[in-house]
Amino acid sequence: MNLIAPSARLIDAATGEILAGAELSAAVDRTAEAYAALPPGVVFARAGTSVPTVLRYAGALRAGRAVALLDPALDPAVLADFIGRFEPAVVVGLAEGGAGADSGERPKSYQQVDDEVLGPVWRREVPPADEPHPELAVLLATSGSTGDPKFVRLSSSAVSSNAAAIAEALAIGPDEIAPTSLPLYYSFGMSVLNSHLAAGATVLVVDGGVLAREFWQAVQTYGATSLAGVPYNYEMLHRIRWSPAKYPSIRTLTQAGGKLRDEMILAFHEKISAAGGRFHVMWGCTEAGPRMSTLPADALPARVGSVGPALAGGSFSVVNAEGAETAAPGVIGELVYRGPNVMMGYAENSADLTRGDDQGGVLRTGDLGHLDEDGFVWLRGRIKRFGKIFGIRVNLHDIEEMLRDQGPVVAVSGPDKVVVFVEGIDENAARDLAGRLAERLKLHRSGFDVRTIERLPQLPNGKIDYRSLEAQV
Amino acid sequence: MTLNDRLRAVFVDALELPEGTDVENLNYRGIEQWDSLGHMTLVAAIEDEFDVQLETDQVIDMSSFKVALDMLRGLSVDE
Numbered sequence: 259m260n261l262i263a264p265s266a267r268l269i270d271a272a273t274g275e276i277l278a279g280a281e282l283s284a285a286v287d288r289t290a291e292a293y294a295a296l297p298p299g300v301v302f303a304r305a306g307t308s309v310p311t312v313l314r315y316a317g318a319l320r321a322g323r324a325v326a327l328l329d330p331a332l333d334p335a336v337l338a339d340f341i342g343r344f345e346p347a348v349v350v351g352l353a354e355g356g357a358g359a360d361s362g363e364r365p366k367s368y369q370q371v372d373d374e375v376l377g378p379v380w381r382r383e384v385p386p387a388d389e390p391h392p393e394l395a396v397l398l399a400t401s402g403s404t405g406d407p408k409f410v411r412l413s414s415s416a417v418s419s420n421a422a423a424i425a426e427a428l429a430i431g432p433d434e435i436a437p438t439s440l441p442l443y444y445s446f447g448m449s450v451l452n453s454h455l456a457a458g459a460t461v462l463v464v465d466g467g468v469l470a471r472e473f474w475q476a477v478q479t480y481g482a483t484s485l486a487g488v489p490y491n492y493e494m495l496h497r498i499r500w501s502p503a504k505y506p507s508i509r510t511l512t513q514a515g516g517k518l519r520d521e522m523i524l525a526f527h528e529k530i531s532a533a534g535g536r537f538h539v540m541w542g543c544t545e546a547g548p549r550m551s552t553l554p555a556d557a558l559p560a561r562v563g564s565v566g567p568a569l570a571g572g573s574f575s576v577v578n579a580e581g582a583e584t585a586a587p588g589v590i591g592e593l594v595y596r597g598p599n600v601m602m603g604y605a606e607n608s609a610d611l612t613r614g615d616d617q618g619g620v621l622r623t624g625d626l627g628h629l630d631e632d633g634f635v636w637l638r639g640r641i642k643r644f645g646k647i648f649g650i651r652v653n654l655h656d657i658e659e660m661l662r663d664q665g666p667v668v669a670v671s672g673p674d675k676v677v678v679f680v681e682g683i684d685e686n687a688a689r690d691l692a693g694r695l696a697e698r699l700k701l702h703r704s705g706f707d708v709r710t711i712e713r714l715p716q717l718p719n720g721k722i723d724y725r726s727l728e729a730q731v
Numbered sequence: 732m733t734l735n736d737r738l739r740a741v742f743v744d745a746l747e748l749p750e751g752t753d754v755e756n757l758n759y760r761g762i763e764q765w766d767s768l769g770h771m772t773l774v775a776a777i778e779d780e781f782d783v784q785l786e787t788d789q790v791i792d793m794s795s796f797k798v799a800l801d802m803l804r805g806l807s808v809d810e
Contacts, residue, residue: 358763466760469767471791494771498790716768 259319259395259414261421262286263458265432270309271464271476277309289317292375297385299347300397300611301325302340304332304361305443306354307465312442312451314350314376319414323347324390324611326397326409327443329718330355334362336407340399341365343607344409345386352378356465390611394602397611398445398544411602412547413615417452420547420599423569424449425457427552428484428510428538434459435507437482439468439491441718445548446514450486468495474505481507488515490720492522502533509535514542514549516721517637519662520562527558541565541635545621547599550574551635564634572597574635576628587631592641595621626655645671647705652676660698661691666714668722672707672731679711679727734810737780738800745769745776759794781808 267278277285293301301318305311305327318325326344328337330351341349342365349368352361364370368380395414399407424430436454438461440447454461464476468491476482485508487495492513502508511530513523518539527537536555542548551574553566568574577583578591596619603616627637639655646652654669657676661667666681680691688708696703715723732740739754746764748754759765765773774790777783777799783806785793793799 356760357765467767469770469791470759471794474791494767497771498774498785498787500787504787713768713772 259322259418261316261319261418261452262455265458266455267460268309268312269435269460269462269476269480271437271462271472271480272308275309285313286316286320288375289313290321292373293318293321293323293348296347297382298389299323299345299382299386299608300390300394302328302344302346302349304328304330304349304351304354304359305441306330306351306356306359307438307442307463308354309463310377311351311354312461312463315442315451316455319395319417322392324394324397326399327448328399329441329443330359330361331718334360338362338365340407341368341380344397344605344611345382345388345608347382347386348376349380350376352380386608388608388612391602391614393614394611396448396547397605398443398448400544400604409605410544411605411611411613412599413602416547416599416601418456419571419597420449420549420569421452421456423571423597423599424453424549424552425459426570427549428453428512430454430457430459432458433483434510435462435480435483436460437462437464437473437477437485439473439486440488444718445542445544446486446488449542449548450512467491468500469498477505477508483507484510484512486512486514488720489513489518489522490716492518492526496522496525502530502535506533508533510538511535512538512540514540523562524559527555527562539565541637543621543623545601546595546597547601549599550595550597550623553634557634561634564630564636566635567633568595568597568635569599572599574629574633577622585629585633587629590626590628590638593623593625593627593635593637595623643671645669645676647675647699647701650701652699652701657695657699660695664691668714668724668727670724670728670731675705675707677707677709677727677731679709679714681711681714683708683710685710734803734808735800738777738796738803741776741780742773742796745773755796757796777803781806783808 269276301323303314303325367383371381372378393413395417396412397409436450462480462482464473466473530537539553541551551566551568573596575583575585575594576589576591578589600617600619600621605611624641625637626641643654644651645654657669658667664680668679670677692703692706692708695706715726717723742754746769
């Protein structure tokens with residue numbers, strides 16, 4: 259597949275180099291040709307935020323090779339396990355990544371080669387047992403630092419249709435310049451890249467994120483027009499009293515990757531509106547490649563809290579407690595998404611890569627919520643995030659909402675109790691909170707174990723690492 | 732304690748640096764501990780310790796120990 263429209267550009271903030279038009283196309287072709295000489299199989303790309311990463315990614319797609327975008331800071335043992343299970347033809351980007359990034363030892367059956375085009379790589383010496391499905395384009399690891407990581411399989415049509423639908427929903431045209439504020443191996447970061455390249459816009463490749471001086475220098479130097487962030491990024495920007503007034507080229511702020519507090523949404527909406535721009539709350543998941551919905555900017559402030567209607571080509575329904583599916587407004591249940599961007603399925607090993615479409619364009623999101631009369635989605639937490647206290651089911655999301663005034667709070671399920679982690683509270687306050695929850699939920703206080711934690715652990719994409727907290731319980 | 736020593740103590744504490752870290756030569760994102768989360772913790776710790784409030788640009792510009800030290804001197808924090 260060809261991800262890159264003719265007018266698309268890549269700006270390398272580190273070098274000032276601009277790749278555009280025939281030159282960009284030729285650079286992608288060169289990487290595509292470099293892959294042609296390799297044994298069959300998928301490409302593993304250690305994906306730091308760099309222009310070479312983008313070229314190795316786009317080149318693999320152009321060569322018709324499925325490519326897995328991987329966090330360069332992935333634990334070497336996890337990378338080795340992935341390589342053993344998926345038998346990639348090549349691991350590229352060995353030199354990618356900053357502090358803490360280490361690719362580990364060269365795996366068995368791989369040769370280390372310094373490829374003229376691809377750079378330092380591990381090349382497989384024998385073909386893998388299985389050939390990946392021809393429709394397979396992108397593999398992204400499911401989030402979770404512990405447990406059993408697996409890949410989400412995205413087809414080329416899922417990737418390209420989602421890129422086009424996002425560009426339509428956000429009105430991304432050739433004049434847009436998006437900085438890489440999020441990692442490229444993270445589905446949201448990848449979708450910013452895909453949607454801009456496919457729309458013939460510019461991607462400003464700059465490493466460091468929204469707290470780095472280089473990032474904001476590049477935004478100013480190249481006149482970036484948008485900023486994409488997860489809730490954690492907006493919380494940080496709020497904390498440092500960032501204002502779009504200083505960066506007048508920025509006209510669009512987008513937010514996905516979890517629930518941002520309503521007051522924060524409204525604050526950023528007001529700030530960017532005052533500067534003549536717009537704020538978009540969006541919803542997605544890696545399994546949908548990733549975008550499912552976008553809240554139109556003019557729906558704020560009236561519909562704050564909603565993540566908007568489905569993208570063009572997609573639709574939502576709800577499966578209620580009795581298992582009946584409906585698109586009727588006001589029914590609470592598990593949200594189901596249908597669209598061309600839904601994944602083909604998961605993959606645990608190389609045999610799974612040969613599989614076709616297991617999903618049929620349908621995705622059970624695992625999120626609870628309802629639709630309103632206009633088809634806007636209103637979320638109310640993860641369906642599986644329930645705890646049991648003395649046999650009574652309690653919604654962990656609701657508990658977190660009750661304690662919002664405490665700052666960052668996470669509730670996880672323990673043996674017949676709910677464990678609540680609160681950042682930096684003392685013993686007395688913890689006891690009081692347990693009492694407050696017991697009273698609100700009319701359950702005995704011994705069912706609530708409130709603990710202090712210095713900092714809630716986070717995944718590389720800024721989301722709370724629930725699994726590591728669950729492991730502490 | 733000199734300003735340099737006080738700031739070093741804040742860095743060690745806020746970023747949970749192992750003993751023997753060459754604190755004076757640290758750069759933002761140069762080590763695992765000084766990531767975006769560490770940066771926010773560090774900013775809060777500096778504001779507490781020196782009773783200052785950092786501006787947006789100061790938070791973003793604070794890309795090394797040395798820059799942080801110069802910044803505090805610029806804010807007329809007592810030596």
